[in-house]
Amino acid sequence: MNENIVIKTEKLTKKFGDFIATNEISFEVYEGEIFGFLGANGAGKTTAMRMLCGLSIPSSGNATVAGFDVYRETEKIKKHIGYMSQKFSLYEDLTTLENIQFFGGIYGLPEKTIKEKSKELIYQLGMESEAHKLVASLPLGWKQKLAFSVAIIHEPKIVFLDEPTGGVDPVTRRQFWDLIYDAADRGITVFVTTHYMDEAEYCNRISMMVDGYIKALDSPINLKKQYQAQTMDEVFYELARGAQRKSD
Amino acid sequence: MKTLKFLLRKEFKQIFRNPIILRLILIIPMVQLLILPLAADYEIKNINIAVVDHDHSPYSQKLLNKIASSGYFRLTNFGSSYSEAFQLMEKNKADLILEIPSNFERNLAREKNEDLFLAINAINGTKASVGGVYLGQIIHSFNQDIRQDWLPVNQTSTPQIEVASINWFNPFLNYQIFMVPGILAFLVTMVGAYMCSLNLVKEKEIGTIEQINVTPIKKQYFILGKLIPFWLIAMFVFSLGLFVVARLIYGIVPLGSIFALYAFLALYLVAVLGVGLLISTYSNSQQQAMSLAFFFIMIFLLMSGLFTPIEGMPFWAKWIADVNPVTYFIEVMRMVVMKGSGFAELKNHFLIMFGFAVFFNSWAIWNYRKTS
Amino acid sequence: MKQFLAFVRKEFYHVFRDRKTLLLLFGLPIAQIILFGFALTNEIKNTPIVICNYANDPISHQITDKLGAGDHFIVQKQLLSHQEIETVFRKGKVKLIVVFPPNFQYDLYHQNQAQIQLIADASDPNIATTITNYATRIIMDYQQGLSPSKDVPYSINTETRMIYNPELKGTTNFVPGVMALVLLLICVLMTSVSIVKEKESGTMEILLVSPFNPIMVIFSKAVPYLVISLANLVIILLLSVFLLGMPVNGSITLLFAVSALLIITALSMGLLISNVADSQQSAMLISLMGMLLPTMIFTGFMFPIENMPWPLQLISNLVPSKWYYIIVKSVMIKGLGFEDIWQESLILMGMTAFLLVLSIKKFKPRLS
Numbered sequence: 006m007n008e009n010i011v012i013k014t015e016k017l018t019k020k021f022g023d024f025i026a027t028n029e030i031s032f033e034v035y036e037g038e039i040f041g042f043l044g045a046n047g048a049g050k051t052t053a054m055r056m057l058c059g060l061s062i063p064s065s066g067n068a069t070v071a072g073f074d075v076y077r078e079t080e081k082i083k084k085h086i087g088y089m090s091q092k093f094s095l096y097e098d099l100t101t102l103e104n105i106q107f108f109g110g111i112y113g114l115p116e117k118t119i120k121e122k123s124k125e126l127i128y129q130l131g132m133e134s135e136a137h138k139l140v141a142s143l144p145l146g147w148k149q150k151l152a153f154s155v156a157i158i159h160e161p162k163i164v165f166l167d168e169p170t171g172g173v174d175p176v177t178r179r180q181f182w183d184l185i186y187d188a189a190d191r192g193i194t195v196f197v198t199t200h201y202m203d204e205a206e207y208c209n210r211i212s213m214m215v216d217g218y219i220k221a222l223d224s225p226i227n228l229k230k231q232y233q234a235q236t237m238d239e240v241f242y243e244l245a246r247g248a249q250r251k252s253d
Numbered sequence: 254m255k256t257l258k259f260l261l262r263k264e265f266k267q268i269f270r271n272p273i274i275l276r277l278i279l280i281i282p283m284v285q286l287l288i289l290p291l292a293a294d295y296e297i298k299n300i301n302i303a304v305v306d307h308d309h310s311p312y313s314q315k316l317l318n319k320i321a322s323s324g325y326f327r328l329t330n331f332g333s334s335y336s337e338a339f340q341l342m343e344k345n346k347a348d349l350i351l352e353i354p355s356n357f358e359r360n361l362a363r364e365k366n367e368d369l370f371l372a373i374n375a376i377n378g379t380k381a382s383v384g385g386v387y388l389g390q391i392i393h394s395f396n397q398d399i400r401q402d403w404l405p406v407n408q409t410s411t412p413q414i415e416v417a418s419i420n421w422f423n424p425f426l427n428y429q430i431f432m433v434p435g436i437l438a439f440l441v442t443m444v445g446a447y448m449c450s451l452n453l454v455k456e457k458e459i460g461t462i463e464q465i466n467v468t469p470i471k472k473q474y475f476i477l478g479k480l481i482p483f484w485l486i487a488m489f490v491f492s493l494g495l496f497v498v499a500r501l502i503y504g505i506v507p508l509g510s511i512f513a514l515y516a517f518l519a520l521y522l523v524a525v526l527g528v529g530l531l532i533s534t535y536s537n538s539q540q541q542a543m544s545l546a547f548f549f550i551m552i553f554l555l556m557s558g559l560f561t562p563i564e565g566m567p568f569w570a571k572w573i574a575d576v577n578p579v580t581y582f583i584e585v586m587r588m589v590v591m592k593g594s595g596f597a598e599l600k601n602h603f604l605i606m607f608g609f610a611v612f613f614n615s616w617a618i619w620n621y622r623k624t625s
Numbered sequence: 626m627k628q629f630l631a632f633v634r635k636e637f638y639h640v641f642r643d644r645k646t647l648l649l650l651f652g653l654p655i656a657q658i659i660l661f662g663f664a665l666t667n668e669i670k671n672t673p674i675v676i677c678n679y680a681n682d683p684i685s686h687q688i689t690d691k692l693g694a695g696d697h698f699i700v701q702k703q704l705l706s707h708q709e710i711e712t713v714f715r716k717g718k719v720k721l722i723v724v725f726p727p728n729f730q731y732d733l734y735h736q737n738q739a740q741i742q743l744i745a746d747a748s749d750p751n752i753a754t755t756i757t758n759y760a761t762r763i764i765m766d767y768q769q770g771l772s773p774s775k776d777v778p779y780s781i782n783t784e785t786r787m788i789y790n791p792e793l794k795g796t797t798n799f800v801p802g803v804m805a806l807v808l809l810l811i812c813v814l815m816t817s818v819s820i821v822k823e824k825e826s827g828t829m830e831i832l833l834v835s836p837f838n839p840i841m842v843i844f845s846k847a848v849p850y851l852v853i854s855l856a857n858l859v860i861i862l863l864l865s866v867f868l869l870g871m872p873v874n875g876s877i878t879l880l881f882a883v884s885a886l887l888i889i890t891a892l893s894m895g896l897l898i899s900n901v902a903d904s905q906q907s908a909m910l911i912s913l914m915g916m917l918l919p920t921m922i923f924t925g926f927m928f929p930i931e932n933m934p935w936p937l938q939l940i941s942n943l944v945p946s947k948w949y950y951i952i953v954k955s956v957m958i959k960g961l962g963f964e965d966i967w968q969e970s971l972i973l974m975g976m977t978a979f980l981l982v983l984s985i986k987k988f989k990p991r992l993s
Contacts, residue, residue: 058467059624079624080469088467092460098267110259111468139270273903277910285918288940292922292933296754299931342788343959345951361781368782375787376797376958380929385785386762393765396781412733414768415740418757420747421714428750436918443914451906536645539905540818544649547814547913551653552660554917560927561665562752564672564720570664584717591748592715 009036011163011194012057017066019052026052028217029066034196036162039189041205042198043237044214045245050198051091051167053214057196058165059083071162084112087156087164087193091171094152097141101132104140105155112159126154146177153184157193164188166197170204182207205237213244220244256470260478264452268482278448282440282490286498290432293560297383303330303338303347307355316353316395325387339372348374349384362403422591433503434586435559437494442525442553442579445487447546450529453479454542457533466623476618480526487522508593514585517599520606521582527613528578534620553579578609628837632845639819640849650815654807654857655864661799662869669755670696674721675713677704680729688741691767692723697759714746721745721756789958797872800865801953802926805946807861808854808884809891809920810913815850816895817908825905840985847892854888855881874960880953883966886973887949893980894945900987924950948973 012034019026027049034040044050055061057070059079068075071085088094095104105126109119127136130150140148149169157164166185170178182204185195197208205211206225213221213228221228221244225237234240269275302320306313321328329347332338341347352370354360361367371388375381420426456462465475499505507514529546536542556563556570557579563571574580581602588594596603640646676692678685693700698721705713705722713719724742726732733739743760747753789797820843823829832842858881865871873880895912902908921927923941930941941947948969955961955969963970 084469090463094464107263281915292937294932371785413738418743423747426750541645544646548649565669566664
């Protein structure tokens with residue numbers, strides 16, 4: 006992790022009619038960081054992430070991602086980021102290999118690179134025997150790992166992960182985080198939202214969103230000290246106690 | 254441009270991995286094309302006539318023979334009372350009731366004038382009108398016969414205008430050669446537009462579209478990637494319909510330029526698939542897309558001149574027909590198949606269809622938002 | 626019972642919150658009534674025709690004027706060669722050529738017979754027949770005028786009465802057909818797709834594992850469409866009566882009862898299709914693409930069923946809307962009562978029962 010800022014937001018706001026999903030949030034993310042974006046369901050995490058990915062235009066405020074403006078340069082942002090959506094991002098009716106080839110091609114990788122990368126990826130994930138199976142037949146944990154690998158196939162500057170580990174056992178979750186560490190080591194900034202508080206421990210810094218505001222922004226160690234808590238769970242409880250918005 | 258290649262590869266793989274849908278896409282239109290043209294026949298024949306003959310004279314018998322041998326009518330009953338015949342009409346077993354009063358022949362000979370009574374089931378206005386005209390012609394001819402029998406030679410004739418009608422392009426008034434091209438056109442339209450539209454919305458519903466929106470794919474290419482596979486499928490279905498069903502089963506061979514027909518089809522499909530894509534950009538679920546598509550396709554069908562002529566519509570309806578791409582395709586189909594038309598006669602149609610294609614697809618691309 | 630109502634309420638919310646689907650559910654019947662009532666007819670007005678008058682005598686001119694009077698034809702006078710006729714027809718605007726041979730009037734009076742040729746563009750045999758019919762009628766009328774029957778001995782007059790539809794309105798034919806079409810198609814489509822959607826999204830599994838009777842769940846899906854269809858029926862009737870002047874001579878209660886029966890039939894068909902279809906797309910392909918044209922054609926309001934080859938007539942007997950159409954015509958237009966339609970009603974009830982039983986039996990919760 007170095008001092009370059011890859012994401013910068015200033016009073017970023019998104020309103021849906023009268024409802025303010027994210028309320029003037031400001032923060033910075035450094036290159037190579039694993040940045041956790043925590044909060045309860047409905048706190049505004051996904052909305053914030055979608056603005057940073059160029060999927061949604063903010064109502065007010067500013068932000069740049071990889072140096073590009075989120076209002077006017079959304080397509081440029083997309084060239085430099087990867088994304089793993091909450092609702093599965095792979096095509097269930099294509100095989101593992103076909104999904105890898107497709108997204109590789111979409112990101113403009115040359116054929117040769119795609120071939121090499123596919124072999125590499127499948128080997129790294131240990132999915133040689135699943136290479137030609139339809140994604141629909143894979144267990145959830147493997148789908149997630151595959152989706153992540155596909156999201157960074159083009160070695161983007163930043164990868165956005167929206168609740169990537171929902172629904173799997175702790176062992177598989179741990180394996181997933183190994184992949185995240187791996188990516189961060191290669192210099193890819195990881196911006197991950199989650200509501201699993203134990204995963205917060207794995208991040209370099211986290212921010213906590215409550216009711217559309219950022220209530221905390223620091224490393225897990227510092228936060229635990231600040232709130233005299235043993236775990237991030239307790240920190241969250243402290244912060245979110247007064248929350249108005251329970252869940253979406 | 255290369256992204257288009259990857260998009261198409263993915264689309265084709267997905268489509269061909271779904272054998273049920275593929276089979277449905279082929280079978281449903283072909284079966285309909287086989288059966289429906291046989292049913293879609295406006296010709297008025299087999300008009301059921303119930304006769305109430307109070308006279309039972311040789312001449313009333315002659316009249317009945319004339320009616321029966323005309324080929325238009327089916328004599329369904331010989332009754333003795335009007336109310337009995339009317340019951341039949343209520344039960345839809347009689348379309349017309351002819352009542353011949355008692356002493357018909359005698360009164361005609363004596364008074365030189367007599368009346369017949371005709372009741373027509375006019376629920377189907379066209380059938381009624383045509384039935385009435387046919388019967389009127391038969392009675393008129395019967396009347397002439399009577400005069401020839403009973404009057405001296407030089408007094409029999411009144412000046413007779415004979416109407417000789419000749420039918421061009423379709424001398425036997427074959428309805429099938431008229432309906433098959435039109436029905437095929439409509440079936441191909443339905444398949445193309447529906448499937449293309451649903452396909453795009455399905456990605457929205459499942460959520461994979463978000464993954465697409467977050468990549469640098471240009472939206473034109475994405476839309477094009479959705480259009481091309483269904484364009485090919487629709488072309489294939491059309492060819493199957495034209496060269497297998499129409500030719501082998503109905504014996505229909507287009508008189509005009511097949512090249513022109515296919516050129517127009519190609520352009521038309523772009524326009525119509527564009528409508529499907531446009532609908533999907535306004536829908537968030539397959540059910541919504543389907544509802545919108547059903548609504549518009551139904552209107553397109555009714556206002557295309559497939560079943561009822563555009564010439565009979567009021568001016569506001571003609572406008573609707575004018576902005577309906579299906580109208581033009583059906584017209585082109587009929588012109589090429591039956592009248593032997595080629596590029597020259599279809600210039601305007603090409604221009605207009607090009608306009609539609611550009612309009613709908615541009616709108617679809619403009620309306621598709623990668624960023625909301 | 627309370628649970629059932631809770632499901633029904635949820636389904637109502639689903640339906641009414643979806644504006645685009647509402648467009649279809651209410652907009653389509655209204656659009657169809659307007660189109661069928663005002664725009665769709667087999668009668669044609671203001672058709673351009675060309676008269677080639679080689680005779681140029683008073684009678685041919687009188688006949689020409691008569692053809693041009695009234696709103697059937699727009700007359701152009703031109704002498705065309707065979708080749709030119711073909712070109713004119715190819716362009717597509719002129720549908721009929723009337724040819725008076727030279728010496729028309731002379732032949733008529735000196736040989737008591739003369740011929741007028743009507744050359745029709747029969748690429749649309751429907752239009753050709755209709756226009757030829759019009760022209761023939763006008764010419765026959767003229768002929769009648771030439772020699773009024775009073776002066777000719779032994780004349781037979783025909784007194785004609787049009788029953789059920791004295792003004793020969795096309796609506797009486799179409800409106801019951803539109804009712805049948807709309808009720809059947811919309812219900813089948815909506816039910817099949819909405820049930821399959823739950824199957825696809827997995828929420829069906831949840832419902833099936835719950836303590837609720839799955840049949841109740843399915844029925845709750847059908848109820849909103851039942852209510853909406855009945856509402857549609859009211860709208861269609863109101864529009865037809867007030868906008869199109871259609872008569873309602875029979876019992877409205879009977880009408881609603883039979884309509885409810887058809888709706889239930891349609892809902893059962895939808896249920897059956899949802900059992901067979903594996904995805905929303907298949908459900909839609911079968912219920913919409915597969916049923917739209919056949920229902921329109923085999924109900925019998927666009928094309929006379931008696932014209933069809935007998936195997937097709939048999940097929941039309943399998944289409945529930947065909948029986949409904951007959952019943953509605955009898956009740957609404959002819960003003961008949963139950964005694965007259967009990968046979969058709971029985972058939973419809975039989976179909977309904979059969980489909981219901983079949984679809985309930987086949988309802989296998991596929992939990993793949």
